[in-house]
Amino acid sequence: MQTTIRSPWGITSYGAASVQVAPDVARIRLGIDRTEGSPEQAFAAARAAISGLREAIRAHGVPDGQASASRLDLQNSWNGYGADRQFLGYRCQAAFAIEYRDLDSLEPFLIAAVEAGANQVEGVDFDVRSKPALRAQARADAVRVARAKAELYAEAAGVRLGQVVHIEDVDPESIGSGRYRGHGDSGGVSEADLAPGAVVVSAAVVLGFAIAAP
Structure with a gap:
């Protein structure tokens, strides 16, 4: 079976990279839920909480x-x-979103929040405030990974790598699936990325290079 390359123009290379850092903020979602016999009582109970x-x-x-x-x-x-x-009464609800930065005192804070009236803990997500800068670093690393891979292909094929003619930003979640299946081995998600207590910021890119004239 003969394979034909349609519109050959150069070398395409995929690169992915991750930056792993310790979290410095917790994003907390709390809820207040009160059911009383009348609307006035429900509002009053919720406001007190x-x-x-x-x-x-x-x-x-x-x-x-x-x-x-x-x-x-x-x-x-x-x-x-x-x-x-059966009719139970009137239910009054409110939701809180809190950015909590003193992670060493997170547990006492959650206990105090529940004791103060928050009877729903909807989630606690750990994050990092410098994510835009870390994303930029991961993108730059992904470009270096893609270039190194393209240079390896060019050397193995006995050609010289030319200038970049195409740059495509890729959702890191697509690593290992869909169009880029099997191309996330270099600089992709590793076991270290899944370490507990860490925030992982990832990026991926596809670069297209021309083949330089001999």
């Missing part, structure tokens, strides 16, 4: 700008289905 939670947040040194709350939501609360459904 919000006030207590805000005091706990401030007591742990979190500026108001790093904690945001949704508007109060009110709806009927039921238990069961069909003819057996």
Whole structure:
């Protein structure tokens, strides 16, 4: 079976890279959920919990700008289905999003937040504030990986690598799947990337090089 290369023009190379750093911020999602017999009581109970939670947040040194709350939501609360459904009251909810930077005191803060009135812990995600700079570093590393791979191909083929004629940014999540299956072996995600307590910032790129004249 003969394989034909359509529109040959040069060398295409894929590169991926990751930067692994320790997190310096936790993004916390908390909820307040209160059900009472009347709308007024539900609003009052939720507002009291919000006030207590805000005091706990401030007591742990979190500026108001790093904690945001949704508007109060009110709806009927039921238990069961069909003819057996029972009306429980009026349910008032609010959600909090908090950026917490003192990770050494994260556990005491979560305990204080729950004791202050947050009866829903929807998630705690660790992140790094310098992510744009780390992403730029990973992209630069990915370019170096792609170039090194292209130079290896050119040397093995007995040609000289020419100028870059194509640059394509690639979603790192596509590594090992789809169009770039099997090309994420150099500079891609490794076991170290999955180390607990670390934030991994990844980038990937496809470079197209011309073949220089002899």
